[in-house]
Amino acid sequence: MLTFEEKLSIIEEFQELTKKEISLGRLNFHFEESLYEKKIVVYHLHPNGNGFVYGGQLDQYAADNRGMVNIRNFDQDELRSIIQASIESLSLSPAEKAPVLEEWLxxxxxxxxxxxxxxxxNVYAGExxxxxxxxxxxxxxxxxxxxxxxx
Incomplete structure (x- = not known):
């Protein structure tokens, strides 16, 4: 398990995230450029090493009912990967995430x-x-x- 300091160092590599101090020494990291209401990518990073990353739109992770994935036991690569995927999920519109372009006759x-x-x-006839x-x-x-x- 990574320590709080190791997790913090990895999270701070993501320049697009803004650190917000909250109660009990915990930290949140916000993605202000999110296309959605959801802006918190890292939630309640605690000095004991526990914390969560938003994975509500990521099928490859088991998220809780709030869309958060516990990162307590993540290694460096797993942590970087989920944070990058979370940021990308908040950066793309629904049409970019699951494009549809079909011709019907x-x-x-x-x-x-x-x-x-x-x-x-949308359905189009020509333009x-x-x-x-x-x-x-x-x-x-x-x-x-x-x-x-x-x-």
């Missing part, structure tokens, strides 16, 4: 394009916007009802 060889943009899904939907399922249902099938 109907029986008359007309095509529409389904594209994920920002927090939603004209045909519809905007909150979920992929809603957009796919619309296309299906209009007689289109994905390529």
């Amino acid at each position: 109907n029986d008359d060889d007309q095509s529409l394009v389904l594209m994920r943009e920002d927090d939603g899904y 004209d916007l045909e519809g905007t939907f909150n979920t992929y399922k809603e957009a796919a249902n619309f296309l299906d009802q209009e007689g289109f099938q994905p390529l």
